Amino acid sequence: MATAATHQTARTLAQDGQDGQDGTQADVDDTAAYERAFDAAVAADERVEPRDWMPDAYRATLVRQIAQHAHSEIIGMQPEANWITRAPSLRRKAILMAKVQDEAGHGLYLYSAAETLGTGREELLDKLHTGRQKYSSIFNYPTLTWADVGAIGWLVDGAAITNQVPLCRCSYGPYARAMVRICKEESFHQRQGYELLLALSRGTPEQHAMAQDAVDRWWWPSLMMFGPPDDESAHSAQSMAWKIKRHSNDELRQRFVDICVPQAESLGLTLPDPDLRWNEEREHHDFGPIDWTEFWDVLKGNGPCNEQRITQRRRAHDEGAWVREAASAYAAKHSASGAGRGVEQA
Amino acid sequence: MTNTDWPLWEVFVRSRRGLSHTHAGSLHAPDAEFALRNARDLYTRRGEGVSIWVVPSSAITASSPDEKDPFFEPSADKPYRHPTFYEIPEGVKHL
């Protein structure tokens, strides 16, 4: 489907809104032919690019997933930004600021990928603000102590990376490329979290207790980040067929648990699961049952911070409206230097 | 588009001197000056670039995927454009 030539610049669909799915042009036979070509291309591991024909459901699934991913980055800034002003050393403060900044950047990469599918960022943000699109439930948990910053880095970012690395090979080109960039930049996020926890674990008894408490609170929600079990996951099968998703929820969750167990040992911290043990036969760790009632409850909006997170996001957006308006008004007045021509620096 | 909804720009970054600008992604900005600055902050904050172009997304004209065959396939059967098409006796140098 994709060619090298369209790969880089074929991005005008957000403007022309056509994108090859115009029902008046393509009769039923053509659609079937397009669909066969699409399926064949995906099966052959070719990348789908923005202006290629794609099934409506594929497009809708991608918009939903990429938007949710972008929203998660943006909302995910909040629990960590909560500690920027209290970071206990200047080194940690710099790291945390850079990390929260990266999350804004990652949100922007992802919104930009979603926009290639013909949905503008303003519309996506509106859906977030009005609760019509979701973000990862993990960010509805509070950051109560400094150690939570470490636990988020180690466990939450660790789980995110486990999810995201396969997305670098996602069938949709712009999403896959955004993920490559994000994964590259995120490699420091997890490490800084681990290092932070290690310093606490090896620190004073109070610091150690703070670290253990954070791991106790973040472990289970992190496991929930992989989504419901495979047999209850609504979108999994189709997403795997489309190669948007490469591994099942349970598969990735198991991989994450196996990775974390030795890492926790090195940290000198305990994972809060009495059933956690190595299974010789499966060559994986067995782990205890996940409280899916809590998962669905938080998803439905009853988590500790759902209201607070979305309120802050909406407030920032609303309070920023006059600023965005001012810049638009200025651009309109000085349009000679505004939209309509490209600009080069150095 | 509402008046708070900034237009979309495509960003091209030259990663180092001697290389072409490559498409890095897109962003929103009210005007070209800010598009350039936002691009600098977003796409080169790890030292990824020495030069940036920004272009309004609406200014890009792209080939259509439907025209893929007429556009690109004719060039696939002209192997004589490539140096490996030619047989040169062994030992001939600087060719």
Add this chain to the structure above:
Amino acid sequence: MTTTSVPTAAALALGDDALVLSHRLGEWAGHAPVLEEEVALANIALDLLGQARVLLSLAGDEDELAYLREERAFTNLQLVEQPNGDFAHTIARQLYFSTYQHLLYAELAAADGPFAPLAAKAVKEVAYHRDHAEQWTLRLGDGTDASHERMQRACETLWRFTGEMFRPVAGLDADWPGMESTWVEAVGDVLRRATLTVPEGPRSGAWAAGAGRQGLHTESFGRMLAEMQHLHRSHPGASW
């Protein structure tokens, strides 16, 4: 002390300016008016924090200085500790401070003193901060009626904190009166281009004049420090 040794008081004054402003900008995280600006403000905050760390380290242990000094021992300008307010306030503060910092660091970079290496690096960062502030001042001033009004008010409110910047700092070899007239001219030029009126009020009051440099601060600063230092102070001697 050799002649090349760093004047501690000057390192603290400049370091505190950078530290405190960086902290204030860090408060914007998650609250910026547009996502692109989250990235821009964080970049500026990180540059300033980097400068602060170098400068404080010239005077002692960076964390001890940042986290264990009392309010009266901080010698930053009152301007940089002013709360963020709305985006216009933040931009006015940025315009006033980055123009000052740009002029000062350019002088320090050109001179052969102990701050020359730091200033040579920082002057490039600060040039960008200044550009960012100027670009926004133009857009807010010459944007909508509402933005014009907010920007004008912000410029007026912070104006009285700008005189302090040009009180000579012991150990810094700079042409303070020359810098001040250049600053007034440069800021005035930006404000006029932004269709704003250059504030007419005094650039220092009985209280504001030079007070930050002497350890006298405004009310909100104590609260800012309480938040910044709380965790560090709660665990004496701990490493992080």
